[in-house]
Amino acid sequence: MNSSDHANPLKISSDRLILSARANLTQKIMAWVGQAFLFFVASVAATAVLFIIFYIARDAIPFFRLRGFQEFFGSTRWYPSGSPPVFGALAIIFGSGLVTVGAIVVTAPLGLSAAMCLSDILPFSVRQAIKPIVEILAAIPSVAYGFFALVVLAPLLQEDGGPILAVTWYIVALPSLTIGIIMASDLLTFRITTEKKRSMARRLLALGLFAIALPLVVFTGQILFQLKITTGTNALNVSFILGIMALPTVVSVSEDALQAVGRELREGSYALGATRAETIIQTVMPAASSGILAALLLGVMRALGETMVVWMASGNAAQIPTPWFNYLEPIRTLTATIAGDMGEADHVTGSARYHVLFAMGFLLLLLCFVCNMLSEWVVSRQQKKLRGEV
């Protein structure tokens, strides 16, 4: 049955439903070839990372063959061009760790409270307006951050580092001290039953605590104020900038995690009379904890792998600061060492000097790989949890 009166000029020669064996075969082969091509391209793209691991490892292994592990991981003496050369990377590994920890200390409180604010406190329209800030922070190239650290921040720290630190300390410490004391005095007087007595005790206790704590805060502030910073290109500078660079990742990933917790849980908590802060801290945060952990891991990855900022603004001194937590001394990181030393080393491919940099690169790759795997694992666990599979 066909509409022959229909003026449709569409004529199809092969309008037969059943293909000949041959046509069928060609069609199948074509489909297979096409799909194989797509698979090939996709797997090349995906397995690029295996190539990377392989080629980095291939140039890293000769170093350990030549010099073993002892020196690399055990010594803090880094004299690659001395005679005889010494390749102790411990101080450099320590430097990487130090700035990464510093970056997380900056980024975690800031990023998490920003994420909570975005997901639970601000209305939707404001949130849309704020998103670009995070996006711009993420988009600024690392060399620009490095330039800022070197040209703007470092002189500032060197000139007025002490006062800046002191002011920061007061801004952070005074409000948290006040709130902490109010909370503590309330909690500690919980057992007193008479309302009048209790209120009296609470006030006395608060005053007492304040009298003890305030001098401590001021004392610390004074010490910070007097601090003389000999060089602005130090671990503190770099940690601060790396923390800012990790912020966008931490904010957006942990915000997603907080949003994923869902309405019901929040409403359940509000229904029990909890305030917003209590809801977020006691209910939402634990439920989103793995997502937040993943966010922090990604932040660690960003800080650990960053090159330009540390190369430009860390001072590049291969030493463990004294004392080891002294953030005001220059340090050196794995990434900066690779970037800085390759220029002298790559003429002599095959030397320990060249391969030691690949050993560092491999170490870096390994650390980032572990962070990545951990964060994926943590996220997938949370998803399973939300689906009720665990």
Place this chain on the structure above:
Amino acid sequence: MNATPTPLDFRPFGESTPRPGNPVKSIHVDPKGAQDSVYVRATDFSIFYGRAEAVCKVNIDIYAGLVTAIIGPSGCGKSTFLRSINRMNDLIPSCKTSGQLLFDGVDVYDRRLDVTVLRKKAGMVFQKPNPFPKSIFDNIAYGPRLHGVKSQAQLAEIVEQSLLQAALWDEVKDRLSANALGLSGGQQQRLCIARALAVNPDILLMDEPTSALDPNATSRIEELISELRGKYTIIIVTHNMQQAARVSDYTAFLYEGALIEYGETRQIFTNPTRKHTEDYITGRFG
């Protein structure tokens, strides 16, 4: 769904006399004597999603040139069955079939079958209007271009004919290059019908084509179906029983994947043989 008023009214909304173009009762096809006018024939045909059987052992003959309605409660397998006819179920990896489904005498699930040709012969209209985000012209010309029509003049001809058939030409002839998403819902659905007609199919598969439309647009689509009747074999899935009664010659009632009853629409709605069917069409469940 609304309770169906009985006795049933076979005429479209607001029409007191049957229209000449809508001769529902004038064609009579004898199911037994009309072997060569059977266009789709299912024999013990079952469809599974993984383990779950969505359609089980259906035996049905669908006649050429007539409008066949498939009714049944939500989730009974109407769409699944309809989509198996042009093998749209291939998209779902877990979907498997057993038994036989003949389309124009050819086994649809034959391994040598050319799905492209099958789908060209079986145009489909979906529940929600789904024009491409392209111009009206390009929407209609999409199918013909696909099947090798290149000349602009021929394409223009096809577009006009298809739009005329879908009763949309007068409304859109001045803005063929406008984006199709700018049309109203009813117009979009007629555009989709025109698009399906443009590849010159033998059969039109319509999956609840009016469920997303307002009553006015619905009645226009129903009129259109009546106009297309006789030129195309039409299978329409609906769970609006008045609609089935108004537009179809034959009606099949599916329930939980099984074909409960199949026969002339008039007979199904006035004198169902099965208790189940009666319960359904009188609105006792569903």
Place this chain on the structure above:
Amino acid sequence: MRISTRKLLDRSFSSVGVISIALMGLILLVILVPIFRKGIGALVFEATVEHRRLILDNFDHGDDLELAAEIKSAREARQPVYEMVQAFESRQQAKIDSLRPDLETLAERDDSMGRLVARRLKRLGPDEDFLEQVETIQQLVPRLREYGDGDDAPKEIAAISSGITRITSQTLAFAELKEVLYDLLGPAPGEPMPQLTRKQYGQTRWEKARETIDHLFFIERWDYSGPGMGTLVREPRVEQFRETEIEPLFAYVEGHAEAMLQPRWTLYWGFLTDKPLDSHIFGGIYPELIGTIYLTLGAILFAVPIGIIAAIYFTEYAKAGRLISFLRACVSTLAGVPSIVFGMFGLAFFLNVWQLPKGVLAGSLTLALLILPVIIRASEEAIRSVPHTYREAALSLGAGRWRTIVTVILPAALPGILTGIVISMGRAAGETAPIIFTAAASVAAPLSLNPLQAWDQPTAALSWNIYNLCTEHEAADEIRHVQFGMVAVLITVVLALNLFAIILRARIAKKLKG
């Protein structure tokens, strides 16, 4: 806890959140504002006549007639300065000449001292540079002392020695003054043109000229006599030249600085289109800009087709399974590789194994690897968000799988894919670490616009040269404006790309809403 305490905690909690967001905004401003404020200074500034001379000499932009008039009037304004200097010099010369008779007496002696003095005398004379003459005599005096230190020493030696000491005290100050003047105005008329471009011109930027003028007026030195770090002392230079011909120079310069340099607000587009001169002390950043464009487009060229095809495979063809989830894990690992490691891989693989030359191609390939995961993810997401109904419609009309993808799905996903491409362009433009070993050169001729000639050339690039200029340049402090300009240009490029992406995304959202 009491209700009021709980409320207080709640409120402070909220304000901590709001404050941290405000802080983020503030940090962004603190970073961007100085960079843009100073960066604009590379393009818009008060340029002196020296700048216009430089531009005309080296790049041939500008109006030579107008400039000639300007130079003439500037020269006239400078003339009195040179005259004062001249007058001072000739008086000093006269003083030197007054030592001559004594020297000549010594030269007549018939011993080694006499021969030495005779030799030195040849270097003295009104034709010789006056400062050099002073130096010659200064060096001569101690040697004369060596010859005769006893009582029998000729009395001329003492006379010469005391005479030269008197001259020297003002000469040193004069030499310094002349150097500052040179910095300000460039070579004096009649002086031979030096080789280095930076020596051929005076201050080209008015704000720098003002600093130099300040140096002219005041001597700065650090006084460490007190306790602690030492204090900066500024002494007027004029004190050293009281009652000499130089004394009125300071007042004159103060009054005529603008006439001497003719500062004028200028929009210097050449910063983007001119070659740098004398390692970026003058000129623009054209090679960096073109290098960045080459590297970015090259990276896109390689990464986009592969990325989109991979995304199509993962979304449309791949069936769930071990192999596929392994491949997906690989892509996500690739996204987490530190950028410096990409650079090392580029060095170890593209340069050492494939034997590509260090240049645009190797750099682009390395950057392509870096942005590949971004493009794959963005494209996957865009393809996934194409409504399923489009696919069904196309298939039901008899389109094959591939035809459906090409004619319906990709066009519908295009804005989303483009967003990903644009964002990754920004990423590629800003990255430094991957190109350090594979493409970057600190000093390089601008790339040819013909890719066939450019592909194997190492190139300057904005990101790399920002690093290079502010850490390795010999006069990094002197060319801050160039560095700020480069950073501002780089950030502008990247942010413009991101803005474009944001707009694209907003349009998609609108479209999806209908």
